Amino acid sequence: MDLKELYQDIILEHGKSPRNFGKCEKHTHQAKGYNPLCGDQVHIYLKLNDEKKVENLTFEGSGCAISIASTSIMTELVKGKNLNITKKIIEAFMNMIKNTDEIKSKELNDEQKTKIMSLSGVQQYPMRVKCATLAWHTLISALDGKEKTVNTEINES
Amino acid sequence: MDINNIKSQFPILSKMVNGKKLVYLDSSNSAQKPISVLKALDNFYKNEFSNIGRSIHALAVNATNKFEETRVNAKNFINANSKDEIIFTKNATEAINLVANTFGKQNIKKGDEIIITELEHHSNYVPWHYLRETYGAIIKFAPINDDGDIIISKFKDLITTKTKIIAVTHLSNVTGTIVPIKEIVEIARKKNIPVLVDGCQSAPHIKIDVKDLDCDFYVISCHKVYGPTGVGILYAKKKWLEKLPPYIGGGGMISEVKKDKITYAPLPEKYEAGTMPTAEVIAFNESIKFMESVGMENIMKHEQELTNYTLEKMKRINSVNIVGNPKNKAGVISFTIKGIHPHDISTIVDEEGVAIRAGHHCCQILHERLNLSATARASIGIYNNKEDIDILCDAIEKCRKVFELK
Numbered sequence: 001m002d003l004k005e006l007y008q009d010i011i012l013e014h015g016k017s018p019r020n021f022g023k024c025e026k027h028t029h030q031a032k033g034y035n036p037l038c039g040d041q042v043h044i045y046l047k048l049n050d051e052k053k054v055e056n057l058t059f060e061g062s063g064c065a066i067s068i069a070s071t072s073i074m075t076e077l078v079k080g081k082n083l084n085i086t087k088k089i090i091e092a093f094m095n096m097i098k099n100t101d102e103i104k105s106k107e108l109n110d111e112q113k114t115k116i117m118s119l120s121g122v123q124q125y126p127m128r129v130k131c132a133t134l135a136w137h138t139l140i141s142a143l144d145g146k147e148k149t150v151n152t153e154i155n156e157s
Numbered sequence: 158m159d160i161n162n163i164k165s166q167f168p169i170l171s172k173m174v175n176g177k178k179l180v181y182l183d184s185s186n187s188a189q190k191p192i193s194v195l196k197a198l199d200n201f202y203k204n205e206f207s208n209i210g211r212s213i214h215a216l217a218v219n220a221t222n223k224f225e226e227t228r229v230n231a232k233n234f235i236n237a238n239s240k241d242e243i244i245f246t247k248n249a250t251e252a253i254n255l256v257a258n259t260f261g262k263q264n265i266k267k268g269d270e271i272i273i274t275e276l277e278h279h280s281n282y283v284p285w286h287y288l289r290e291t292y293g294a295i296i297k298f299a300p301i302n303d304d305g306d307i308i309i310s311k312f313k314d315l316i317t318t319k320t321k322i323i324a325v326t327h328l329s330n331v332t333g334t335i336v337p338i339k340e341i342v343e344i345a346r347k348k349n350i351p352v353l354v355d356g357c358q359s360a361p362h363i364k365i366d367v368k369d370l371d372c373d374f375y376v377i378s379c380h381k382v383y384g385p386t387g388v389g390i391l392y393a394k395k396k397w398l399e400k401l402p403p404y405i406g407g408g409g410m411i412s413e414v415k416k417d418k419i420t421y422a423p424l425p426e427k428y429e430a431g432t433m434p435t436a437e438v439i440a441f442n443e444s445i446k447f448m449e450s451v452g453m454e455n456i457m458k459h460e461q462e463l464t465n466y467t468l469e470k471m472k473r474i475n476s477v478n479i480v481g482n483p484k485n486k487a488g489v490i491s492f493t494i495k496g497i498h499p500h501d502i503s504t505i506v507d508e509e510g511v512a513i514r515a516g517h518h519c520c521q522i523l524h525e526r527l528n529l530s531a532t533a534r535a536s537i538g539i540y541n542n543k544e545d546i547d548i549l550c551d552a553i554e555k556c557r558k559v560f561e562l563k
Contacts, residue, residue, distance in 0.1 A: 003504075003505060003508055003559055004559075006504070007501075007505075007559050007560075012559075012560060012561065016496075037516060038499075038500045038515065038516050038531055039516060039517050039521075039524070039530040039531040040500075040530075041530070062530050063498060063500075064498035064499075064500040064501045065497070065498060065501045065560070066500075066501070067498075125504060127504075128500070128504060131500065
């Protein structure tokens with residue numbers, strides 16, 4: 001396995017300069033995620049408007065390049081989408097990371113698919129899958145309105 | 158000392174990992190095993206297997222004798238007074254739990270104080286936390302300075318008339334700090350406070366003399382001392398083992414069992430309930446013999462030289478920061494690279510066959526104190542040489558390249 005497949009330019013770039021970093025004003029949902037194995041932490045803030053559209057999605061936290069990039073890419077993809085599409089994007093990502101090299105989603109354009117696919121390299125590194133999925137599990141938790149911190153060692157499904 | 162000869166005694170070190178020759182730098186986590194230990198495990202199961210201390214047939218007698226032989230050699234290895242002061246446990250964690258549980262039951266009341274340090278591994282904190290939860294004890298943390306040394310004057314200030322026990326590591330598994338145990342025990346002795354020493358990291362690397370240290374309890378993790386997993390050692394002064402209540406109850410630790418009364422076995426069996434990791438304890442004898450064949454003085458000299466070489470070489474790499482700068486440092490080198498998370502470092506060097514650890518190394522208190530969420534750690538064993546360090550440093554350069562650091 002070539003390391004370049006794991007650390008693609010897009011990952012390194014998002015890892016270095018994450019998008020939507022910070023706390024968002026007047027968020028309606030939020031949740032924290034924690035990976036006790038490596039200490040990665042993420043705090044997701046989400047603002048859902050009356051039309052059930054994700055008006056804003058931001059995060060704070062620290063972690064490895066994979067985890068920061070995955071979170072950053074997630075915020076970019078989900079921001080501006082309505083709730084139903086958001087859930088489909090999450091589902092598509094989770095399936096991609098676990099099962100396949102392809103992403104099947106009508107809601108995403110090619111550029112967006114490419115972005116998600118850039119994270120598929122972690123499939124070859126089982127110990128790193130949790131780095132990539134932490135933010136996504138935390139987003140689900142925020143949408144579900146769960147108070148408890150997502151813990152990769154307890155909640156991983 | 159011929160390191161190539163030592164390396165050749167460890168079969169795993171000639172294996173390939175990710176297509177590269179394995180460079181094992183995770184010995185603080187667990188050390189690799191020499192062929193003599195592996196052969197002893199194999200031989201016992203193939204030719205000599207029996208449970209110990211129960212049956213009287215030839216196999217059982219032989220197994221019991223061999224098991225006790227390890228106890229005697231372990232006693233000599235750390236210079237204890239008596240073989241009855243050597244208790245085999247599942248691991249060092251269980252050994253600390255044994256002390257915390259039995260000592261706590263007998264001596265800890267609400268408001269009593271336990272002193273540990275900011276350097277401690279979770280296994281020398283969580284068992285004491287149980288006493289905080291159960292009896293309302295107070296845990297005080299002796300602070301460290303930025304170099305990773307315990308500030309002895311501040312440690313002294315923590316001691317009060319309510320201090321019941323002090324638990325401290327001999328060697329930090331993050332900063333490599335060698336803690337001045339003798340000095341700490343002397344301070345504690347004046348106030349009649351018992352001291353437990355977590356010797357997990359020290360036992361493989363420095364000469365342990367419990368008589369000279371004069372500590373009350375000393376725990377060892379055998380798999381870190383080139384031995385099998387599943388075995389820990391609790392050394393305790395006999396007076397404590399006689400005075401404290403038993404820990405786990407069951408077969409082997411009893412003397413007489415009646416419907417209305419049970420009496421317990423004498424030492425050391427009082428603390429060894431149930432079937433023990435027999436093969437592992439017997440094989441651990443070979444680890445001690447291996448250490449003695451190399452010689453503790455030689456081990457210390459070689460590892461000190463290699464540690465200095467590693468530190469000098471790593472400091473020359475741009476953006477590498479070594480965690481801690483203690484007065485006396487063993488071959489535990491934690492580091493960070495500005496701009497690369499330790500987990501990414503670990504994955505990239507692993508591609509080069511280099512096994513290091515990344516994370517908080519079960520020391521969240523220490524990482525918080527040093528304002529770090531995680532570190533990468535290269536830890537040295539007797540089988541490592543300069544070539545291993547050169548490969549590590551080349552792999553670190555590769556991390557910098559992948560992340561396009563200048």
